[in-house]
Amino acid sequence: MQLPSRIGKYELIEFLGGDTSEMYRARDTELDRAVIVRILSSEASSDAQARARFLKEGREAGVPDFGDHEGRPYFVIQMRESAAPSIVRLSIVVYALVLVTTAIAIVAWFSMRKAPDIPIEPSPHLPGGKIVSRMIEIPAEGAAKPFYIDTTEVTNAEFCAVIHCADASLQPGLSAVNVTVAQARQYASYKGERLPTASEWERAAHARNPAYRMIGNVWELVEDPATQKAEALTMVAGELKPPRPIPESYSAPDVGFRCARDP
Numbered sequence: 001m002q003l004p005s006r007i008g009k010y011e012l013i014e015f016l017g018g019d020t021s022e023m024y025r026a027r028d029t030e031l032d033r034a035v036i037v038r039i040l041s042s043e044a045s046s047d048a049q050a051r052a053r054f055l056k057e058g059r060e061a062g063v064p065d066f067g068d069h070e071g072r073p074y075f076v077i078q079m080r081e082s083a084a085p086s087i088v089r090l091s092i093v094v095y096a097l098v099l100v101t102t103a104i105a106i107v108a109w110f111s112m113r114k115a116p117d118i119p120i121e122p123s124p125h126l127p128g129g130k131i132v133s134r135m136i137e138i139p140a141e142g143a144a145k146p147f148y149i150d151t152t153e154v155t156n157a158e159f160c161a162v163i164h165c166a167d168a169s170l171q172p173g174l175s176a177v178n179v180t181v182a183q184a185r186q187y188a189s190y191k192g193e194r195l196p197t198a199s200e201w202e203r204a205a206h207a208r209n210p211a212y213r214m215i216g217n218v219w220e221l222v223e224d225p226a227t228q229k230a231e232a233l234t235m236v237a238g239e240l241k242p243p244r245p246i247p248e249s250y251s252a253p254d255v256g257f258r259c260a261r262d263p
Contacts, residue, residue, distance in 0.1 A: 156176050205240070230246045
């Protein structure tokens with residue numbers, strides 16, 4: 001990449017090295033601070049598993065920003081202001097940490113491939129709330145109270161940041177599916193949220209708010225207050241389909257969820 005160049009709001013200043021992924025000393029043009037930008041190579045970006053490992057590494061490191069530049073994912077490593085005079089030494093340390101982290105990620109990936117029965121549990125690496133779904137407010141309607149609801153289904157990236165995922169090949173931006181009712185409730189509770197009720201989901205889906213979207217043809221888990229059980233709803237061409245009863249331990253590749261919360 002010819003310098004100087006830009007990736008999003010980051011002005012690239014110096015190439016620090018890399019092969020499968022490239023590292024640059026850069027400047028955040030909005031906050032005027034020094035950062036390290038790490039971007040996956042074009043070749044590796046075309047490999048879904050390499051993309052997943054790269055993004056997982058960034059999430060586990062707790063980096064402050066992710067993005068996509070011309071089809072290549074990147075994340076940002078924040079630098080301390082006091083480190084500016086010794087940028088070369090810092091770069092070497094950061095690069096060494098990246099190599100170690102990459103090696104650990106590769107070992108973990110192979111371990112997960114060999115042990116697909118790893119139990120799903122709260123991730124010890126990222127506490128709930130690191131990735132926050134954007135929500136919209138659905139106003140009160142008659143006796144129905146206002147509430148907030150996610151603008152899209154919970155994605156693999158969001159779900160795996162809270163609940164440990166054994167499948168390293170999941171595409172981060174797609175809806176999290178094959179999730180049981182218990183796992184969806186656990187995720188929502190971990191974030192201080194809940195599953196929407198069926199009536200709330202219908203109100204939000206019919207609101208025609210451009211921010212409210214569905215990522216593909218996914219049925220979404222909702223609570224039925226009358227039966228204290230879960231079911232799944234979906235809209236096709238603006239038409240609400242009959243609900244699907246969902247047993248507690250059931251999961252399917254076309255069933256996902258989004259979260260809601262009270263004001």
